[in-house]
Amino acid sequence: MSGGAFCIICGSEPPLTTDRLCELCFRKRTVLSNMPETIQQRRCAKCGFMEIRGGWSNMDSDGIADLRIRENLVLEERASDLQISFSVQPIDDRTSRLHVEVSGSIEGHTFENHHSPLLQTSNAVCTPCTRKDGDYFEATVQLRSAGRKLNEAELSRIRETLDEIINSMEPNPMFFISKEGPVQGGWDLQLGSKSLARTWGRKLAKSFGGTVKESSKVVGVNDGVEVTRLTLSYRKPAYSIGDVIRHKKALWIVDSWQKEGPILRKIARFERTGATWRDMESSNVICSKSEQSMVQILNRDSSAAEIMDPSDFKVTTVALPYDDDGLVDELRIGFIDGEWLALPVSDMR
Numbered sequence: 545m546s547g548g549a550f551c552i553i554c555g556s557e558p559p560l561t562t563d564r565l566c567e568l569c570f571r572k573r574t575v576l577s578n579m580p581e582t583i584q585q586r587r588c589a590k591c592g593f594m595e596i597r598g599g600w601s602n603m604d605s606d607g608i609a610d611l612r613i614r615e616n617l618v619l620e621e622r623a624s625d626l627q628i629s630f631s632v633q634p635i636d637d638r639t640s641r642l643h644v645e646v647s648g649s650i651e652g653h654t655f656e657n658h659h660s661p662l663l664q665t666s667n668a669v670c671t672p673c674t675r676k677d678g679d680y681f682e683a684t685v686q687l688r689s690a691g692r693k694l695n696e697a698e699l700s701r702i703r704e705t706l707d708e709i710i711n712s713m714e715p716n717p718m719f720f721i722s723k724e725g726p727v728q729g730g731w732d733l734q735l736g737s738k739s740l741a742r743t744w745g746r747k748l749a750k751s752f753g754g755t756v757k758e759s760s761k762v763v764g765v766n767d768g769v770e771v772t773r774l775t776l777s778y779r780k781p782a783y784s785i786g787d788v789i790r791h792k793k794a795l796w797i798v799d800s801w802q803k804e805g806p807i808l809r810k811i812a813r814f815e816r817t818g819a820t821w822r823d824m825e826s827s828n829v830i831c832s833k834s835e836q837s838m839v840q841i842l843n844r845d846s847s848a849a850e851i852m853d854p855s856d857f858k859v860t861t862v863a864l865p866y867d868d869d870g871l872v873d874e875l876r877i878g879f880i881d882g883e884w885l886a887l888p889v890s891d892m893r
């Protein structure tokens with residue numbers, strides 16, 4: 545090789561870049577980064593979510609600026625050691641100016657660049673909001689009680705659990721209720737999401753016992769895929785945990801729920817049994833937990849205790865429960881078959 549290397553533009557001596565330019569000519573011909581002067585984006589006018597790569601999500605102003613810069617900044621392909629920083633200058637509700645500083649190294653030379661594109665936001669309506677407006681729903685949830693009507697208090701406790709679920713999950717624009725209201729024997733809701741309906745169904749069975757039945761119906765075809773709607777029917781048992789029920793001629797307390805039915809504890813002596821939902825259809829609540837009272841023991845002997853009757857404040861005597869330990873100073877009592885009955889100590893909670 546001859547020592548005659550020189551800049552192909554101006555003839556300068558080395559050092560030269562790989563395409564044989566001196567630093568000055570190289571800098572004139574090289575741009576570290578490019579960015580359009582304006583960037584357009586769409587925001588849902590109803591919920592404020594931003595359109596991001598064809599979907600919709602919620603993002604703060606720095607997060608969205610960062611994303612738009614990544615999408616729109618074009619870098620010289622040989623650039624390395626890149627440093628990008630930015631700030632957002634709000635102009636009005638729909639416009640802001642982004643100040644972007646870029647530095648990097650190309651062929652060992654440090655370059656710096658500055659861009660200040662205008663970020664403009666136009667109004668749109670996102671897919672979930674369009675669906676909400678159009679009475680769109682994916683699932684119907686039917687709330688019912690086995691064998692009777694759901695009362696107002698039960699209904700509001702059941703309904704609260706849906707709000708709890710929505711608040712505890714990652715925000716999802718499909719977690720909406722498009723319609724709800726009373727129907728014969730219960731309450732119906734239309735939900736935007738099948739998964740929300742299923743999650744709620746599982747929570748209901750866990751909290752209040754009972755059964756959840758699912759069925760699906762094809763309502764149309766979209767791009768060759770069948771569109772189905774889910775109906776989820778929840779049947780709450782007519783009894784709750786802590787209620788005294790009569791079952792197979794004996795008195796029991798509802799202890800807890802399992803999939804097939806409740807676990808019962810006998811009042812008269814130590815005995816636990818599992819019953820099926822079907823078994824329990826013929827049993828009835830004798831004294832619900834809300835009708836029971838906690839009372840102080842005024843006097844006790846080995847088999848009975850004196851307490852104050854919560855209805856007339858007169859001192860009365862009740863038999864101690866089978867599992868009395870001789871120490872407790874309170875009893876849970878229920879008015880059953882015409883008299884006060886002390887419930888087992890293990891059911892006092």
Ligand SMILES: [Zn+2]
Binds near residue numbers: 568
């Ligand atoms: Zn040159």
Ligand SMILES: [Zn+2]
Binds near residue numbers: 592671672673
């Ligand atoms: Zn929206």
